[in-house]
Amino acid sequence: xxxxxxxxxxxxxxxxxxxxxxxxxxxxxxxxxxxxxxxxxxxxxxxxxxxxxxxxxxxxxxxxxxxxxxxxxxxxxxxxxxxxxxxxxxxxxxxxxxxxxxxxxxxxxxxxxxxxxxxxxxxxxxxxxxxxxxxxxxxxxxxxxxxxxxxxxxxxxxxxxxxxxxxxxxxxxxxxxxxxxxxxxxxxxxxxxxxxxxxxxxxxxxxxxxxxxxxxxxxxxxxxxxxxxxxxxxxxxxxxxxxxxxxxxxxxxxxxxxxxxxxxxxxxxxxxxxxxxxxxxxxxxxxxxx
Amino acid sequence: xxxxxxxxxxxxxxxxxxxxxxxxxxxxxxxxxxxxxxxxxxxxxxxxxxxxxxxxxxxxxxxxxxxxxxxxxxxxxxxxxxxxxxxxxxxxxxxxxxxxxxxxxxxxxxxxxxxxxxxxxxxxxxxxxxxxxxxxxxxxxxxxxxxxxxxxxxxxxxxxxxxxxxxxxxxxxxxxxxxxxxxxxxxxxxxxxxxxxxxxxxxxxxxxxxxxxxxxxxxxxxxxxxxxxxxxxxxxxxxxxxxxxxxxxxxxxxxxxxxxxxxxxxxxxxxxxxxxxxxxxxxxxxxxxxxxxxxxxxxxxxxxxxxxxxxxxxxxxxxxxxxxxxxxxxxxxxxxxxxxxxxxxxxxxxxxx
Numbered sequence: 016x017x018x019x020x021x022x023x024x025x026x027x028x029x030x031x032x033x034x035x036x037x038x039x040x041x042x043x044x045x046x047x048x049x050x051x052x053x054x055x056x057x058x059x060x061x062x063x064x065x066x067x068x069x070x071x072x073x074x075x076x077x078x079x080x081x082x083x084x085x086x087x088x089x090x091x092x093x094x095x096x097x098x099x100x101x102x103x104x105x106x107x108x109x110x111x112x113x114x115x116x117x118x119x120x121x122x123x124x125x126x127x128x129x130x131x132x133x134x135x136x137x138x139x140x141x142x143x144x145x146x147x148x149x150x151x152x153x154x155x156x157x158x159x160x161x162x163x164x165x166x167x168x169x170x171x172x173x174x175x176x177x178x179x180x181x182x183x184x185x186x187x188x189x190x191x192x193x194x195x196x197x198x199x200x201x202x203x204x205x206x207x208x209x210x211x212x213x214x215x216x217x218x219x220x221x222x223x224x225x226x227x228x229x230x231x232x233x234x235x236x237x238x239x240x241x242x243x244x245x246x247x248x249x250x251x252x253x254x255x256x257x258x259x260x261x262x263x264x265x266x267x268x269x270x271x272x273x274x275x276x277x278x279x280x281x282x283x284x285x286x287x288x289x290x291x292x293x294x295x296x297x298x299x300x301x302x303x304x305x
Numbered sequence: 306x307x308x309x310x311x312x313x314x315x316x317x318x319x320x321x322x323x324x325x326x327x328x329x330x331x332x333x334x335x336x337x338x339x340x341x342x343x344x345x346x347x348x349x350x351x352x353x354x355x356x357x358x359x360x361x362x363x364x365x366x367x368x369x370x371x372x373x374x375x376x377x378x379x380x381x382x383x384x385x386x387x388x389x390x391x392x393x394x395x396x397x398x399x400x401x402x403x404x405x406x407x408x409x410x411x412x413x414x415x416x417x418x419x420x421x422x423x424x425x426x427x428x429x430x431x432x433x434x435x436x437x438x439x440x441x442x443x444x445x446x447x448x449x450x451x452x453x454x455x456x457x458x459x460x461x462x463x464x465x466x467x468x469x470x471x472x473x474x475x476x477x478x479x480x481x482x483x484x485x486x487x488x489x490x491x492x493x494x495x496x497x498x499x500x501x502x503x504x505x506x507x508x509x510x511x512x513x514x515x516x517x518x519x520x521x522x523x524x525x526x527x528x529x530x531x532x533x534x535x536x537x538x539x540x541x542x543x544x545x546x547x548x549x550x551x552x553x554x555x556x557x558x559x560x561x562x563x564x565x566x567x568x569x570x571x572x573x574x575x576x577x578x579x580x581x582x583x584x585x586x587x588x589x590x591x592x593x594x595x596x597x598x599x600x601x602x603x604x605x606x607x608x609x610x611x612x613x614x615x616x617x618x619x620x621x622x623x624x625x626x627x628x629x630x631x632x633x634x635x636x637x638x639x640x641x642x643x644x645x646x647x648x649x650x651x652x653x654x655x656x657x658x
Contacts, residue, residue: 026569063400065568082564087402094400098393114312115401 016041017062017162017193021071024057031057033217035071039195039210044188046204046225047197048296049214055197056095058214059166062195063092075162088116089161095170097151099139105150106136109157116158124157131176144171149180156183162193169200181207205292213299221299229290232298233270236263237277237285249276253298265290265298306407313415320384324423328373332431335369341440365442365531366435367450370428371524374458375517377420379482382466385416387475395571409563413466413556420462421455442531450527457519460552464516467555470562471579473570480625481575484584490514491591498595499654507540519548574628581626586643589619593647598655616644 017039024032031054039045047055060066061073064080064087072079075086099108105128113119131149139147148171155163168184169177177200184194184207198204204211205225212222221228232253238261245255245264250273254265260283266273270287277285341364388394398408432447468485472478496509512518526538538544575581592615600607623636 060396060568063396065396065399067565067567082404084402084404084407087400090400090402092396092400094393094396096393098391098397110315111312114308115403 016076017195018074018077019058019062019071020074022058022061022068022073023070024054024061024066024068030217032061032068035214035217035219037212037219037222039193041193042188042191043193043209044184044207045193045195046201046208046211046292047195047214048199048201048204048211048292049220050300053214054217055214056166059092059164059195059197060094062162063087063090063164065092090164091116091155091158091160091162092164093151093155093166093168095167097147099147101140102138103140104136104138105154108139108150108154112154112158116160118159120157120159124153127153127156130179145173145176148172149176152180152183156187159187159190160192162195163187165194165196165198167198168196169198169203177203201293201296202291208292211292213296215300225292229292229295232265232267232290232295233273234263234265234288234290234294235273235277235285236261236288238262238283239280240283243280247280249279254294263288265294306411309403309407309411310414313411314418317415317419321419321422324377324419325426328377328423328427329430332366332369332373332427333434336366336431336434336438339364339366339435341366341435341438341442363532365447365528366431367447367524367528367531370424370431370454371520373427374420374424374454375461375520377424378458378461378465378520381416381419382462382469382482383475383479385412385419386466386470387478388412389470389566390473390475390478390571392571395568399568404564405566406560406563409560413463413559416462416466417459420458424454424458425451443534444531446527446530446534446536450524450531453527454520454523457523460549460556461516461520463556463559464548464552467559468579470559470566471577472575473573474575477575477580481580481584484588485579486516487514488584488587491588495591495594495650498599499658507543510540513540513544513547516548516551518544574626581622582639585619585622585626586639588622589615589640589643590647590650592618593644594650594654597648597651612644612648615647616640619644 019038020036022032022035023030035054035058047058049055057066061068062080064083067081073081075089078086080086080090109119109121109124113121128150131146139150142150148168152165152168155165163184165184169180172180181203184196188194188207196204196208208225210223211225211228213220240260242257242260243262245252245257248255248264250266250268252264252266256263274285274287388398399405428451432444432451435442435447436444464485465482468482469478472481490511493509493511493514496504497511507513512521515521522538522541522544526536530536593612596611596615597608600611619640623632623640624630627633627636
C-alpha cells in the first residue's frame with residue numbers, strides 16, 4: 016500500500032503541492048487526474064523517489080521511498096518523456112534495467128519488442144513516439160515491479176497499442192502489481208482504473224473508488240415540448256447543456272428521485288445515460304472554476 | 306554495488322577505448338617526431354649562459370602527457386556527471402534502486418578509469434618510444450613522475466567534478482570549472498601588478514593559483530629533472546598544500562552533497578555560491594583592482610574605458626547567469642559594488658605606492 020501524508024512540494028516560490036494525503040490500495044490501478052499543471056507529474060516523481068518532499072511523507076508498505084533502494088527495487092517509474100542516450104538500443108536499456116531489477120523478464124521483453132522492433136538492435140532515436148512508448152512499457156513490464164508508476168502512459172500510442180497497453184496493465188495488476196497512472200486519456204483510465212485521485216490547486220479535490228464516485232453523479236437526457244432554462248429544473252445541476260428543446264444535465268443525488276421530479280415538468284422523454292470518467296472530470300473541474 | 310560497477314565498466318568501455326587510442330597515438334606520434342636532443346638543449350643551456358651540470362638533452366616531450374591529463378581531467382567530469390543536469394536523465398537515474406551517493410561513487414570510479422587508463426597507457430607507450438630513441442635523459446624521473454602525477458590527477462578530477470556538479474546546466478558547469486581554474490589567480494594578479502615590497506614571491510606568482518598548477522609544476526619540475534637530474538619546483542609547499550587541501554575538500558564535498566542533490570534543479574538557473582554568484586563579483590573586483598590602476602598611467606580616458614569594458618563584461622556575465630536581459634536588484638548591486646570596491650582599492654593602492 017502507498018500512503019501519502021500531508022505531502023508538500025514547492026519549486027522556488029511556486030507551491031505545487033500544498034497538502035496531499037491519500038492512500039493507494041495494493042493491487043489497484045490508480046488513476047491520477049487533474050488539469051495541466053495540477054502537479055500530477057510532480058506527485059509521480061515524488062512517488063518514484065526522484066524528488067524529496069518539502070513536507071509530509073510518502074510510504075510504500077510503511078517505508079519511506081526517498082533514497083531507499085530496498086523500496087525502490089519494487090518500483091518502476093516511466094516518465095512522460097523517458098531518457099535514452101544517443102545511439103542507445105532497446106537491448107542496451109534492457110541491460111541497464113537488468114542490473115537493478117534481478118527478476119527482469121528477458122523472454123517477455125524480447126517477445127513484446129518483436130511486435131514493433133524485430134531484432135531489438137535499432138537505435139531508439141530512430142523510433143516513432145509510439146514505438147518508444149511501447150519499448151519503455153515493455154521494459155517496465157519486464158522489470159516485474161510491485162509498483163508501476165506511469166506518466167502519460169497512453170501518450171503517442173495508436174489504438175491497437177493502447178488496447179495492448181490496457182491489457183498489459185490489467186494483466187500485471189492481476190499478478191499483484193499496483194499501477195499508478197497519471198494521464199489525460201480519461202477514456203482509457205475509465206476502463207482500467209479501480210481508484211483515482213483528482214489533483215487540483217495543490218490538493219486532492221476528490222478521490223477514492225472510481226465506480227463509487229461515478230455512481231454518485233447522474234447524467235440525464237430529456238426532451239421537452241418547449242425550451243426550458245436550468246433554473247426551471249426542481250433540483251440543482253452541476254452541469255447543464257441545452258440544444259433546442261433537448262437538455263442534457265448532470266446532477267448529484269438519488270437517480271430515481273431526480274427522474275421523478277423531472278417527470279413533473281412533462282418531458283416528451285427522459286432517460287438516464289451513463290457518466291464516464293471524462294464527464295465526471297469535467298463536472299469536478301468546472302465546478303471548481305465556477 | 307558490484308553489479309552497478311560492472312554495468313559502469315560496460316558503459317564506459319567504448320569511450321575508454323577511444324580515449325586510450327587517441328591519447329596513445331598523440332603521445333607516441335609526439336615522441337617519435339620530437340627533437341629530443343638538439344634545439345631545446347641549446348636554448349636551455351643558452352638561457353643560463355653556461356651548460357647546466359648534468360644537463361643531458363632537450364625536449365622531454367613531457368608536456369604532451371601533461372596536456373592529455375589536463376584535458377581528460379576537464380572533459381571526463383563533464384561526461385560523467387552531466388546526467389544530473391537534464392530532467393529526463395535525472396528521472397531515469399534517480400528513480401533506479403540505488404542511492405545518489407552510490408551512483409556518485411560509481412561515476413567517480415568510472416571517471417578515474419576514464420582519466421587514468423588512457424593516461425597510463427599513453428604515458429608508457431610514449432615513454433617506451435622516448436627510451437628506445439637516441440636520447441640521454443634521466444629516465445628514472447619519467448617513472449617517478451608517473452606515480453607522482455596520479456594523486457595530482459585524482460585531486461584535479463575531484464576538484465573539477467565538484468565544481469561541475471555545482472551547476473544545474475552543462476554549459477554553466479563548464480563555465481564554473483574553467484572560471485574557478487583561474488579564480489584564485491585573480492588576487493595574485495593584483496599583488497603581482499603592484500609588486501609590494503617584502504611580499505613573499507609565492508603570493509604573487511600567478512602560476513601557483515590555478516587548479517591546474519600542481520600538474521603544471523609537477524610535469525615542469527620532472528621535465529627539468531629528466532634533463533638535469535634535479536627536481537626543481539618553486540613554492541612546492543604553497544602549490545601542493547593549497548591544491549591538495551582544496552582537492553581533498555572538493556572530493557569530500559562531491560560525496561557529501563550527493564545525497565541531497567535536488568533533482569528539480571536540473572536544467573534550472575545555476576544559483577549556487579560556487580557559481581556565478583561568487584565568480585562574477587570576484588572577477589570584477591580583482592580585474593578592476595589592477596586594471597583601473599594600469600589604465601590610470603595611460604590617461605583619464607583609458608580609466609573610463611577600462612571601467613566601461615569591465616562593467617560590460619560583468620553585465621554580459623549576469624545576463625548569461627540569469628539567461629535573460631532582466632536582472633535582479635541583487636545582481637545590479639553586486640555589479641556596482643564589486644566594480645566600485647575594485648576601483649577604490651586600485652585608487653588607494655595608487656595613492657600609497
